[in-house]
Amino acid sequence: MPRRSRIQSPVARIKGTPADVAAQIRNALKRGGSAQHAEGVQWFFKDEIKSHGWYTADLRRAAVRFRLEVRKQHNLDFLVTVADHLFSGPVLEEKVAAVFLLEKLDAEFGDREFKLFETWLERISSWADHDALVHSLIGPMIAAKPTRARTVFRWAKAPNRWQRRAACVALIRGARAKMFLPEIQKLSNSLLADKDDMVQKGLGWLLRETAKFDAKRTVPYLMKIRDRAPRLVLRTACETLPAGVRKQILTA
Numbered sequence: 706m707p708r709r710s711r712i713q714s715p716v717a718r719i720k721g722t723p724a725d726v727a728a729q730i731r732n733a734l735k736r737g738g739s740a741q742h743a744e745g746v747q748w749f750f751k752d753e754i755k756s757h758g759w760y761t762a763d764l765r766r767a768a769v770r771f772r773l774e775v776r777k778q779h780n781l782d783f784l785v786t787v788a789d790h791l792f793s794g795p796v797l798e799e800k801v802a803a804v805f806l807l808e809k810l811d812a813e814f815g816d817r818e819f820k821l822f823e824t825w826l827e828r829i830s831s832w833a834d835h836d837a838l839v840h841s842l843i844g845p846m847i848a849a850k851p852t853r854a855r856t857v858f859r860w861a862k863a864p865n866r867w868q869r870r871a872a873c874v875a876l877i878r879g880a881r882a883k884m885f886l887p888e889i890q891k892l893s894n895s896l897l898a899d900k901d902d903m904v905q906k907g908l909g910w911l912l913r914e915t916a917k918f919d920a921k922r923t924v925p926y927l928m929k930i931r932d933r934a935p936r937l938v939l940r941t942a943c944e945t946l947p948a949g950v951r952k953q954i955l956t957a
Contacts, residue, residue: 719771719774719778720778723783724790726775726787727790727791730771730787730799730802731794731796733767734767734798734799734802737757737767738756738757738798739757739758739759742756742758742759755795755796755797756796756797756798757796759798764802764805765805765808767802768802768805769805772784772806772807775787781810781813784807785818787803788804788806788807789821789825792804792834792838795830797831797833797834800830800838801833801837804834804838804841805841808842811842811846812849818846819843819846822842822843823843826839826860826867827865829867832870835867835870835871836874839871839875840874840877840878843871844874844875844876844878844879845878847875847876847879848878848879851879851884854875854879854885854888857872857873857875857876858891858892858895861892861895862895866904869899869901869904870901870903870906870907872892872896873892873896873904873907873910873911874907874911876888876892876911877911880911880915880918880919881914881918882918883919886919886922886923889912890926892911893911893912893926894930896908897930897933897934897938905937905938906937906941909937909940909942910941912938912941912942913941913942913944915942916942916943916945916946917945924950927939927943928953928954931954931955939955940955943955
């Protein structure tokens with residue numbers, strides 16, 4: 706069995722500037738990882754990924770410990786700056802740890818933080834750090850302040866695949882609350898011709914959650930687009946629907 710990733714010591718030594726603290730966290734993540742698990746992580750990605758070999762649950766627990774220690778000594782702005790430094794690195798767990806440091810703090814964030822997190826989209830290197838950022842930080846902030854949803858239409862036109870995927874994933878939290886159906890349909894219409902599989906998977910995920918929580922209004926839309934939607938998008942969108950409805954949608 707591979708050794709489970711863990712932090713052996715001591716968040717108590719955290720001190721210095723945000724850059725110093727980020728460096729201390731990076732060192733702790735490197736020491737606490739599993740080289741054997743890091744080799745297995747690559748299996749989930751098409752492109753080469755730099756990993757310290759952490760299991761997600763262990764990484765989240767470690768990040769929460771770091772967060773508690775930092776907030777004993779510093780304010781929220783300091784913590785956000787630490788996370789900003791961490792998300793600038795090339796290692797998967799460093800970026801995901803940056804998100805976990807800030808996870809569930811979205812009620813304390815405002816437009817300044819939202820604009821900062823938007824710049825992080827340019828630093829994305831895989832679907833894992835993308836989905837952590839967009840689903841756990843950006844999505845809740847859009848659901849909390851619906852006027853931010855207009856940002857996704859700008860992302861949908863970007864040449865960067867991760868911004869186009871973000872346009873979809875960012876609306877999932879709202880979709881689960883039966884929000885944004887007009888925006889979701891407009892966004893979907895604009896991305897149905899997108900050939901990138903990461904964007905198609907993101908759009909399918911969004912439509913699946915929309916159908917799961919608001920099938921009455923979503924199924925007619927899926928019927929409307931079934932002849933022009935990529936098969937990957939349509940199959941994913943139908944996953945939670947009853948078998949009969951799913952068959953009707955998928956049988957063009």
